[in-house]
Amino acid sequence: xxxxxxxxxxxxxxxxxxxxxxxxxxxxxxxxxxxxxxxxxxxxxxxxxxxxxxxxxxxxxxxxxxxxxxxxxxxxxxxxxxxxxxxxxxxxxxxxxxxxxxxxxxxxxxxxxxxxxxxxxxxxxxxxxxxxxxxxxxxx
Amino acid sequence: xxxxxxxxxxxxxxxxxxxxxxxxxxxxxxxxxxxxxxxxxxxxxxxxxxxxxxxxxxxxxxxxxxxxxxxxxxxxxxxxxxxxxxxxxxxxxxxxxxxxxxxxxxxxxxxxxxxxxxxxxxxxxxxxxxxxxxxxxxxxxxxxxxxxxxxxxxxxxxxxxxxxxxxxxxxxxxxxxxxxxxxxxxxxxxxxxxxxxxxxxxxxxxxxxxxxxxxxxxxxxxxxxxxxxxxxxxxxxxxx
Numbered sequence: 001x002x003x004x005x006x007x008x009x010x011x012x013x014x015x016x017x018x019x020x021x022x023x024x025x026x027x028x029x030x031x032x033x034x035x036x037x038x039x040x041x042x043x044x045x046x047x048x049x050x051x052x053x054x055x056x057x058x059x060x061x062x063x064x065x066x067x068x069x070x071x072x073x074x075x076x077x078x079x080x081x082x083x084x085x086x087x088x089x090x091x092x093x094x095x096x097x098x099x100x101x102x103x104x105x106x107x108x109x110x111x112x113x114x115x116x117x118x119x120x121x122x123x124x125x126x127x128x129x130x131x132x133x134x135x136x137x138x139x140x
Numbered sequence: 141x142x143x144x145x146x147x148x149x150x151x152x153x154x155x156x157x158x159x160x161x162x163x164x165x166x167x168x169x170x171x172x173x174x175x176x177x178x179x180x181x182x183x184x185x186x187x188x189x190x191x192x193x194x195x196x197x198x199x200x201x202x203x204x205x206x207x208x209x210x211x212x213x214x215x216x217x218x219x220x221x222x223x224x225x226x227x228x229x230x231x232x233x234x235x236x237x238x239x240x241x242x243x244x245x246x247x248x249x250x251x252x253x254x255x256x257x258x259x260x261x262x263x264x265x266x267x268x269x270x271x272x273x274x275x276x277x278x279x280x281x282x283x284x285x286x287x288x289x290x291x292x293x294x295x296x297x298x299x300x301x302x303x304x305x306x307x308x309x310x311x312x313x314x315x316x317x318x319x320x321x322x323x324x325x326x327x328x329x330x331x332x333x334x335x336x337x338x339x340x341x342x343x344x345x346x347x348x349x350x351x352x353x354x355x356x357x358x359x360x361x362x363x364x365x366x367x368x369x370x371x372x373x374x375x376x377x378x379x380x
Contacts (some may be wrong), residue, residue, distance in 0.1 A: 011164035015243050017170040024243050026237065033233045037226065044222045047379045050203065059380065066375040070368055077236045077364045079357075087161040091171050098180055106186040111193025118194055 032076045039065050141285075170358045173363045177302065177327075181369050185376050187314045200309035202378045206273045221351075221378045222269045225370065231260025231347045232367040239360045242353025245344065250353060254339045261332040275317065276300045283307040290327065317377070324373055328368050334359050 007089060017025070043065055075081035080088055116120060161168060192199055207215035234256040243250035278300025286299050288303045298307050301314035308314075338359050347353045 009208045011162065011167075012354040015357070016245070016352070017243050019244060019310065022240055025240055029169070029233065029236050030242065031160065033229065040222065040225050040229070043375075043379060044218055047203065047218050050379075052208070060374050061302035066371055069371045073364055073368045077232055077367075079239075079359055086161075087163055087168070087171075090161070091175060094179060095175055098179065100266045102182060103189070107193055111190045112189065112243060114194040115196065133271045139354050 029076065032072050035074055036069055040068055148202070157269065164354065166295060166354065166358055167361065170361045177371070181320075181323070184316075184320050185372060187322065188376060191310075191312050191316065195310055195312075198310050200306075205275070205308045206271065206378060210270070218378055219286050220267070220271065221374060224264060224271075225374050227260055227264050227267065228370050231257045231264065232364055234260060235360045235363045237359050238352070242347070242356045245348070245351075245353070246344070247348055249338070250342050250347075250356060254335060254342060254356070258332055258335050258339060261328055261335065261363075265325060265328050265332065267322060268328070272318075272321070275314070276302060278307050303346065312375050320377065324366070324369055327369065331359075331363050331366050332373075335363065 044061060045057070046053065046061055053061070074092075080091060148275065157355065158245055203217040207217050208219055209216050209220050234253045238250050238253035238257060241253060278298075280299075282297050282299040284304050284366050286293050287296050287298065288294075289296060298305055300307055301311075301317070303311075303315055303318065306310050306314040341347060343351075347355060
């Protein structure tokens with residue numbers, strides 16, 4: 001690379017750090033691990049006793065915890081938190097915007113609509129297997 | 141990487157010779173690939189969410205479906221998936237420790253942590269195979285479902301699930317289970333293969349000669365992404 005442009009920075013070499021810096025970094029990484037383990041255990045406890053929570057409460061708890069965990073993975077483990085601001089936004093913004101759109105349109109909007117009109121929409125399906133299944137599921 | 145920021149401040153970004161993102165092209169394109177892959181998984185998971193919102197009354201409760209645990213006869217809901225999540229998070233930690241060791245050019249430590257990452261990945265794929273096995277075989281008592289046998293709809297005693305029927309509830313639950321966990325499991329498998337190749341390179345001293353371990357960092361990005369997807373699959377498939 002240097003034969004083409006002497007000023008071109010070697011980004012690969014820039015991420016190097018010393019032994020002492022490494023110690024601090026490792027401590028931080030293990031802290032993240034313990035936080036994530038704790039969150040997973042809490043999630044499992046809530047999942048185990050999920051009948052004690054309302055559906056909305058479960059959704060808020062689980063999705064909230066998931067976003068916290070995802071944030072730790074992306075920002076700490078994948079080092080996105082250390083990149084320059086422009087790159088952070090270039091990665092996160094398109095994804096987040098699209099996902100919010102998808103969740104609201106596909107899941108909440110279309111899903112609820114499809115539930116409301118499902119007897120009309122898939123009549124030939126619900127007439128046959130689904131009804132008996134529903135009855136069976138109730139028996140068990 | 142703080143060096144990059146300092147460098148970007150001292151030099152005009154758009155004058156050439158310096159990347160405005162302050163990142164090597166290999167890492168940047170790994171990120172862009174991961175975004176596109178994340179879109180694929182988001183599509184799958186939101187399709188799952190759509191069906192779930194459409195059939196909330198006949199949707200199986202995952203706590204009743206995934207209750208097996210190795211070497212234990214009883215039923216502990218979700219314990220095994222919890223263990224799988226732990227394995228994958230753990231292997232993500234060993235991966236990031238390998239990356240950190242790479243930044244210090246510590247070949248021994250990179251080798252050690254890469255090895256444990258591969259072990260964790262294999263343990264996870266094995267667990268998933270075990271989970272699939274129990275889902276396909278199903279319970280002993282089974283359930284009676286109206287399924288298509290030789291072109292006719294008949295009430296038949298069935299065990300477990302496949303792509304066309306499902307003893308636990310709606311068949312589409314099984315389809316989504318096989319597709320989403322299968323797609324994720326294949327990512328884990330590819331990750332293990334890629335990690336293994338990089339592990340061999342580390343053993344051969346390829347990166348020692350090169351002077352930096354950025355390849356470890358790149359496969360690390362992929363590996364963390366696999367963990368990231370599992371966090372979402374775990375929430376939407378098993379917990380909610």
